Amino acid sequence: MASLKDVAERAGVSRSAVSRTFTEGASVAPATRARVLAAAEALGYRPNLLARSLTTRTTGLIGLVSNNFQNPAFLEIFDLFTRGLQERGLRPLLVNLTDELDPARSVGLLRQYSVDGVIVASSTLPTAFARAFREAGLPTVLAFGRVGGLPEVDVVAIDNVAAGRLAAETLLSRGYRRLGFLGGPEGATTTQDRLAGFRAVAGDVTPRFAAAYTFQAGRDAMRAELAAPSEAYFCGDDVLSIGALSALREAGLSVPGDVGLIGVNDMAMAGWDNIRLTTIRQPFAEIVAGVLDVLAELLRTPDKAPEVRVFPCALVERATLRR
Numbered sequence: 604m605a606s607l608k609d610v611a612e613r614a615g616v617s618r619s620a621v622s623r624t625f626t627e628g629a630s631v632a633p634a635t636r637a638r639v640l641a642a643a644e645a646l647g648y649r650p651n652l653l654a655r656s657l658t659t660r661t662t663g664l665i666g667l668v669s670n671n672f673q674n675p676a677f678l679e680i681f682d683l684f685t686r687g688l689q690e691r692g693l694r695p696l697l698v699n700l701t702d703e704l705d706p707a708r709s710v711g712l713l714r715q716y717s718v719d720g721v722i723v724a725s726s727t728l729p730t731a732f733a734r735a736f737r738e739a740g741l742p743t744v745l746a747f748g749r750v751g752g753l754p755e756v757d758v759v760a761i762d763n764v765a766a767g768r769l770a771a772e773t774l775l776s777r778g779y780r781r782l783g784f785l786g787g788p789e790g791a792t793t794t795q796d797r798l799a800g801f802r803a804v805a806g807d808v809t810p811r812f813a814a815a816y817t818f819q820a821g822r823d824a825m826r827a828e829l830a831a832p833s834e835a836y837f838c839g840d841d842v843l844s845i846g847a848l849s850a851l852r853e854a855g856l857s858v859p860g861d862v863g864l865i866g867v868n869d870m871a872m873a874g875w876d877n878i879r880l881t882t883i884r885q886p887f888a889e890i891v892a893g894v895l896d897v898l899a900e901l902l903r904t905p906d907k908a909p910e911v912r913v914f915p916c917a918l919v920e921r922a923t924l925r926r
Contacts, residue, residue: 605646614642676870706735726793742901749792767800770837783833821846835863879922
């Protein structure tokens with residue numbers, strides 16, 4: 604592999620001139636830049652990012668932290684985040700905090716890799732983790748977190764209370780009266796907020812909580828309802844809805860003929876021909892772009908006050924509710 608020294612000798616410039624040419628924002632004369640780039644192209648030179656970090660004291664690494672790896676929706680979300688970061692010249696470091704209980708240990712893990720910032724992409728990881736990252740001096744953005752109130756960290760998400768209200772309004776408008784709520788883990792802020800919004804419109808429904816945001820958890824939760832099912836259910840996530848749909852079909856019940864279902868997220872699988880789930884769309888691409896914009900601001904101005912950016916959700920009509 605060609606080295607920085609090789610490029611400098613071929614271009615007839617100093618090594619520092621080569622280094623400045625490949626350092627964003629560094630000052631270098633246009634003629635010098637042109638010679639360096641031509642020499643680098645001829646030699647097939649690529650700058651060593653790890654070596655550069657010793658000089659710039661930045662790594663370009665962004666910790667992408669989550670604990671939702673069993674939810675297929677996060678495959679779409681991670682795809683958007685990793686591509687978006689790479690397009691901005693940053694490098695994602697995927698960190699799995701499933702079963703992690705100690706925020707301090709997670710801070711130590713991220714510091715080991717000298718990340719420049721952190722994206723927490725989770726609705727079930729306690730907010731103490733995002734707060735700990737910020738308090739440790741790491742620019743931190745919480746994606747899909749709770750909105751409302753005075754934020755302790757930057758948050759980019761939908762209003763999950765509004766999503767719950769929309770679900771209840773939709774079910775009532777279709778003539779359903781005995782409504783059920785099948786949510787994710789009871790401690791997740793998304794579950795709490797979606798249930799609060801749902802109850803604000805539908806009344807004091809008795810909720811059932813799934814153990815996790817997984818297909819099997821949704822299937823098991825719906826099986827527990829089959830002795831006396833409601834007319835329609837708001838499932839607090841698409842993957843839970845698909846598990847519930849499987850349990851209903853296995854029991855010989857038709858959807859939406861016997862039981863109606865509405866989910867949240869509008870992940871790709873929800874639109875498959877054998878599923879066709881009516882759901883509330885969470886705009887993943889817009890939320891991810893918003894997170895990356897906020898992160899860019901934090902990297903420029905680390906001491907800026909935390910803010911909340913809220914994106915609207917919308918009904919996506921398919922085939923699991925009666926018209």
